Amino acid sequence: MNRWLLLGVLLLGGLGTHSLFAQSLTDCHCLIKGVVKDRETRQPIAGAVLILKETGRNATTDAQGQYKIEQLCQGTYVLECRIVGYKVIKTTISLQHSAEEDINLNEDEVHLQDVEIVARRIQAPLTQKSTVLQGQALEQTRGQTLGDALKQITGVTVLQTGASISKPVIHGLHSNRVLIMNNGIRQEGQQWGSEHAPEIDPFIAKRMTVVKGAAGVRYGSDAIGGVILVEPEELPKNGKINGELNTAAFSNARMGVVSGTLQGGIPKWEGFGWRIQGTLKNGGNIRTPDYFLANTGIQEQNFSVTAGYRTGKVGVEAFYSQFQTNVGIFSGSHIGSTSDLLNVIKNGEPFIKVDFNRQIERPNQLISHNLLKIKTFRNFNGNRLNLIVGRQYNRRAEYDLHGPQATTNPALLFRLTTFTGDLTFEHKPIASKVNGQVGLSGLYQYNFTDGRPLIPDFEQKNLGLFLIERVVHQKWEWEAGVRYDWRKLDVFQFIGTTLDPRLHYFGSWSGTSGVVHTAREGLSFRVNFGTAWRPPNPSELYSKGVHHGAAAYEEGDDQLKPEVAYNLIGSVDYTHKRFRAELGVYRNLIQNFIYLKPQAEPILTIRGAFPYFKNVQTQAVFTGIDVDTEWEIITNKLIHTQKLAYLRAYDLRQNNYLVLIPANRLESGLRWQLGKALKCDNTYFSLNHLWVDRQRRVPPNSDFMEPPAAYHLWSVVAGGDLPLSKGKVLQWSITVQNLFDTAYRDYLNRFRYYAIEQGRNSSVRLKWSF
């Protein structure tokens, strides 16, 4: 048959065979072939599965990453590429004859499509539920803090100390129970403090991934509630200089944020890439519907530099970032005594009301965080060896308002230096089915505390060894892993001026096992059982003193044992025509859960009596459900989304609920995709409603104030792409949050005692890519 076609081509010669072939309706000799490569290393990937959804035809790449699917009919196909450990890729292929198509007379085949597929490796565990924030959804969060950007993900909320300080909460767990990986390095910066927000500039990220559930095997200790991966884009490969400029302006706090990125290469040196990036933020006093909050300004200056070189075989990359911020702490929250606190709660609003002001005075936090990271990899025989080393220095100065004092000294100064090293070996697939990695992690950290001795000076050494293997077989994907961690903690406690050193050793196993099953097109199941552990931090072991702002005297216990979490998390993904739903269920049992238990008698201090809290251990269980639905009411035009989160946290020994757990919430959205409108492309308009319930699940008499009432918040977003000259595009969006200037309080905001939440906030965001 092929010879006849060849003859036909020769006969017609230069006449143009276009019309002839187009008329041949039963022409089914087309083929698709190509190569599948890793996006970062450009290495071919063996064992990738390629599926043509329309016909069900499939192929697997060979050792050279090459594939071929033959005997295809003309038409348009969607080619799906699935590789274990990589993001799924879908491309549309048109097997229609076109005027530009070459006909290679040396080959038997006609209608040839050579499709190179470039796949992105994913760092998250395979069988655990993870959600990625990127693209337009991420662009709409620009200018906000990291915690605020992530709270749109179902199951994620924030723990706030006012609107400027917010920490992400995954399934009710936060601080030391949520690990943040900043560009591949564990973020270490006094994260035990509930008013210590992560010192990360969200602008360095092109992608943020939230892994829900215990992920201890891959990442080590602290990953009890989940892991947040903040990842930048890979460095550019070609020498062309390009970049982007982002600006965001907010009406509330009259805040302006500007961030720019410039990247490129060196024309004669292929494989080399560089990037520089910087962000500036400046805001003044925050406005609530009824009054301004005095001294709530924020100033931030960040920059980062990346440079790297890579070939198919080897690569090295260096990254340096600096984060600096001056955060004003609401003066009305800095109370001196329990009677001060009870007075302001009774008053219902701050005693002092001010106007708008950008000046940041005491009390405030002055924080800087420097990170230097060097990453290198080596490919050989399909195996890959990675080494990441990093050094980060976190300097946190907290300036208090109280007492006669020298105006230049902070009341509290922490200086934390952390060295990390991660060596991982990813072996080539065994029997084309089994992928896995083995790794060694090390950490060396030392802390100095000056001023009030809230936590002592300490030195910490960690070592971890892990192994994870994954198998893909037809509709099933299995994963299992094991890890051992070891920690040595040297504490330099002083009793007066005498040194009383202490030594702690901690060690623990972690394990994970899970499965993903694709029952049929549009229905898949995922189950994971994982363990993670968390040794007590120096604050839980040694703190002793009044926690200002919390109006509590907190005491540590140096006999505390590490927490161990056993997490079972399952999810179902269902897609049918224009409807998509994701249902996640989880149960996290945490042994030796450490929390602050109120004692019977208060502690009497120079500032009066404070409720006395001691760090104790119990057995806690966190059970919850996350539901996400999306319904295309009118295809590509009108989309409805719904997010529901339910969480119940229980103390099994006290037989009561745990405090400070996020209440149930339901978020609904309606989005109109208008396409071309107002001279812009991709214009859209969306309306959002958030309902947060009153937290009814609290132990009685556990707080100075009852959990606040339920509230409704409305917001609207409109945006589009405005085409500029030379093919450039200006992406714009206008957002109005808290549309109706609703007055409300949130249970997870420390400032709920002192004031209501932020009022309406209108913002304009512009992004110019060049």
Added chain:
Amino acid sequence: MKQLPTKVPLFLAILLFIGGCGKKEQPTPAEENELITTVRLKFTENGTTNTQTFQWKDLDGDGGNAPTITSIVLRASRTYKLDVEFLDESSTPAVNKTADIQSEADKHLIAFTPIPSSLFTYTAGDKDSRNFPLGLTGTVITSFTNMGTLRVQLRHQPPINGQPVKNGTITPGSDDVNVTFSITVAP
């Protein structure tokens, strides 16, 4: 096309570790900047040179040993001059903080609250630059025989956003000191 030898990145990584592990400072005992451990009330009966001193003392700061509080005993229907002192006795020599408070009179107010309020009346004898009372010295006029408590507060009332907030009442600001004595007005 230049090819980086693979040994270079590993070498850089090791260098980073070694370079970082240089001389490290030694841990030193922390010192709290501002600590008030003692509140001293000195009552001098008008027309005499007898001075009675009552103290609220917590030498090791918050927590640790409980504070020691001496009970106040005054005579009924008398007028006393009341002087207050604030000290940091956590280290030797003790630091007298009273002068600091005096120099920052515009930001401080010492308030005396007897419960029941009929125990005595207090009038401050000193003023700050805006003519508001300070309370480091004053007059106490006791009434009839009674028993109760006396709350002594040192209010810190600094200006907010450049605007002074001190207005002579205890409402603005926050507590630097909030101690309670038991008091007996004897016949």
